[in-house]
Amino acid sequence: MAAMMVAAILTMLAAASVSAQAQTFKIFHTFTGPTADGAFPSGELLLDAAGNLYGTTFDGGDAVCFGYYCGTVFKVTKAGEGTVLYNFTGGTDGAFPQAGLVADFAGNLYGTTPAGGNTSCLLLGCGTVFKLDRAGAETVLHTFTGGTDGASPYSGLVRSAAGDLYGTTSGGGSTSCGNSNGCGTVFRIDLTGKETVAYRFRGSSDGANPEAGLIRDAAGNFYGTTGAGGSQGAGTVFKIGSTGQEQVLYSFEGGSDGATPDSGLIRDSAGNLYGTTFFGGETPCPGGCGTVFKLDTTGKETVLYSFSGPPDGSYPSGSLVMDAAGNLYGATSEGGSSTSCGEGKQGCGTVFKLDTAGKETVLHSFTGGTDGAAPTGGLVIDAAGNLYGTASAGGNYNQGVVFGIKP
DSSP states (O other): OHHHHHHHHHSOOBOOSEEOOOTTOEEEEEOOBTTTTBEEEOSOOEEOTTSOEEEEEEEOSSOEETTEEOOEEEEEOTTOOEEEEEEOOSSTTOBOOOSOOEEOTTOOEEEEESBSSOTTTSTTOOOEEEEEOTTSOEEEEEEOOSSTTOBOOOSOOEEOTTSOEEEEESBOSOOTTSSTTOOOEEEEEOTTOOEEEEEEOOSSTTOBOOOSOOEEOTTSOEEEEESBOSTTSSOEEEEEOTTSOEEEEEEOOSSTTOBOOOSOOEEOTTSOEEEEESBOSSSSSTTOOOEEEEEOTTSOEEEEEEOOSTTSOEEEEEEEEEOTTSOEEEEEEEOSSOOOSOTTOBOSOEEEEEOTTSOEEEEEEOOSSTTOBOOOSOOEEOTTOOEEEEESBOTTTTSOEEEEEOO
């Protein structure tokens, strides 16, 4: 699995549209690689009130796991100073974190690892949910067993009003998917560390194998996506009610409406949901270049933008963010104006803006050089409208970067 992760990061795809290279693009930190500050950040960043950024790298650190390093939790100050807060060892503490972090009011950090933990169910382990306190001490809140409780949490967590943690696992749960890994779950971990499965996907019309995190509304409902399952097998948007009932809000057909939504959602004040699909939409790219979509409160899906390959971007990855004016921002793992990311690649990735009229503007096309390449995590936006994210490759050492951009 670790080899597949690294291969996915270093094998970029394609993109296209209006090019408006931002002049305010800034590198906050360049990762230097194993045994130092980590390598290959792929999750969303967490921004605190002081402007510090927190995240994970799924490689790097000071311990080796199956030929790779086991990953880190890091902090980057607004001045660009990077600190490793924790080095995973690949044992019971977890390995290869791929998702972003959440924090509580005391400043403790919470996250997931898709590997490590219980090594009896999978070669690399079934994954963990962990807490990292302000002193850098890690506590494993739950170790997945690969059975009905789930396995391989690739996504981050969301906190309920009561402080409980909710997330998804890509595997485990029900075995009705026709594969040995399971269909995935939605889980809850309470303040005592007890895990409860809120929903087990069946792999049919209800969806399967979620790899994105959840969002919640004021009523305690949770919303998310599955990259598989649904009426056409192309993924779903779902809602989990406060009592655990699941409702499929939309099943992707796999064509112009999009396919394989492997990123999380955002929700506006009217209750409309916004997200991306990795495939589908326009067809110049293998499987389609991906889409940005809106799902209204009646379940009607509207494709706000279909990517068409270079130069506008392709294969969007990570969740979107929205500014106060309703403009959407995101990243594509491929595409853009640069062709320097290797033979057969369709570009090094982009950061894009989609305005309320559906016009897409490329804010930055990655070159694969010091500015990075293949941004696979989502963006975070501050009160001033500045965007922050990670590129999983490129930089001075080809280990990835943390960047900022002012639209």
